[in-house]
Amino acid sequence: MSHSSIFSLLKNLEHLKIRLQEIKLATHNFSDTYKHYSSNDYDARYTVALNHFDKGKPSFVEEKGKTTQPKIHNSTVIIKRFLPRDDEDEEEFFFTELEVLITVKHSNIVTLIGFCVEGFEMMLIVEKFANAFLADYIGNVCTLTWETRLKICIDVAHALSYIHSGLEDKKMIIHGNISSFKFGLDENWRTKIEDFESAVILPPDIKDQTLYKRPYFESKYHVDPDYANTGKLKRESDVYSFGVVLLEIICGREADDQIYLKESDKGLVHVARKNFRNGTIEGMIDPTLKEETNKKGCIPNRGANKDSLQTFLKVANQCVSKTQDQRPTMKVVLNELEKALVFQVS
Template sequence: MFNLQAEKLEYLSQKLEHLKICLSDIKLATDNFSEACKIASLNGLTLYRAEVDHFDIENHPSIEGKNAGDHPKIHNTIVITRYPYGPDTDGEEFFTQIEMLSSVKHPNIVTLLGYCVEGFEMIIVTENVSNGYLSDYLEKVNSMHILTWEKRLKICIDVAHALRYIHYEMENQKAILNCDISSYNIGLDENLKAKISNFGFSVFISPNQEALYSNRSFGNIYYIDPEYEKTGMLKRESDVYSFGVVLFEILCGRMAGDQIYKESDKRLAPLARQRFCMGTLEDMIDPILKDEIGENNFVLNGGPNKDSLHTYIEIAHKCVAETQDQRPTMEVVIRELEKAIFIQVSLCS
């Protein structure tokens, strides 16, 4: 058995026993973790997509005596995340993901369907995101044609709603700092509704707590709050910064780690701030979007209206401010993004 702390195993057995799934069922669903079922590998995690009818959940012994409503709604297709395993694995990220997902309920956060802890295996089962992840589109230039400006705005608003929820709207006197917002962790369902999928580095704070200090390394370097890097102080505004990087990725049609930014010797956010101040940020906009902007504010093929675009750019720039106290709350971010989509839809209808 790997080194998952005894109290955490106790938590799983007492609080979430009804979500336990046998390893044999998972192996059957994935054809023993075959390459054909594999959809991604990232930071040691391996993701598989499988059909839920392989699971005999209704007759599963782990839910005997439970009410029918205790188990989440069954989805036809599910995502199976296999965590790194071995004698030196402490299971911290695995347990945190389960603890956080079992504490949230929001349409823009993936639903936890089950988990497996057997031998050296640590596995989490969540609802499927049938249109993949936002990173899939940003990494493939041709795929970005699918995401019109209006669709991009809706994706941003979805994620913003999820962040407002975990920052301010949870029950039981809890709030969460996600600490790993990135395009890799934003799933898109069959309707392109966005859902945050990863909480492995997240931390609980109390609703009236503004900050906490940590020396942990969180998430992807291209999205990390620079003030946290310098001081170790985590705040809600740290998530706002990471979200701001995603906003600029969506605007520019490239991942934050794209080679073009590495060649400029700057990360995306500092480069965007510099270009914003110089008045040259529009040079960075996704060519797919620029091709769809006509002269005199005409909009072609679902491209951005200039007022909508400028509203978006203003709030994105504020999100990636260098210091935490200069960044807006998610409430403000949502208001501005909804203004941007209102302008877009009303002037294009």
């Protein structure tokens, strides 16, 4: 974003500003005590209780010459503190994510509570998820039934379909960094996408053009190979990455699980493609989906419907096609996942 665009953006968001002093007070000057486990080399995250104004309302209201404060909430939030990078791109990542979060309005996308830009500090304050990230549950499958997994996938597909082709002003957003670590789960297992710092916002007039952007991915096992090789980021890149997540969910293992790396250094997708070709893909399905689970501490699971599994596997395989033009749109993916859910519940 240009400096003029940044200035204009901040000027219109005064009602979402949270002072650095308040954040330091809430985090005890960024104490490790409050640091979230998902912190990394690029951003530090803190889980704290923080006072903030009503979302979407200004921080003060002038009425008949008097200044009145709106209702102040105190809730547990995640503070995402952008850290300096060697490439000095932290400012670009911060303002990209801020712009996305104020642009989108969707129940399956994380809610922005506020932000802070003071001195060298840049922070986003977003809602906290009661059940952490989807990645925390892959491999711990006894807590997730097939129906729950399907609903999680459908939530994400709704959000991706929305940013790809459902924005009111006909813009298009490509997330650009999809993995199971980007999906937060609330207390009702509703799923929301977060971390839009690598996103690309395209205006309507160039939405079908290929965009070049520096490849940046936290997990090489989720990155679209076309994007990694050429730098060409398209909607189909998100589709591929989501396809990897679909395979993780049905197999019950992360893409870089050692069981896959022993067979291929490219991980889950390469192994899955081989099994699709050989007609042995069902052997990779999480065995807890095939029979009732009676282990202590697990949610009763009556098993997965065969037609539901086959529908899911088919669309997952299409998503991870080698070339972008072979992959379905997110609308098609969503329809197939909803079909898989119908088979399961009926």
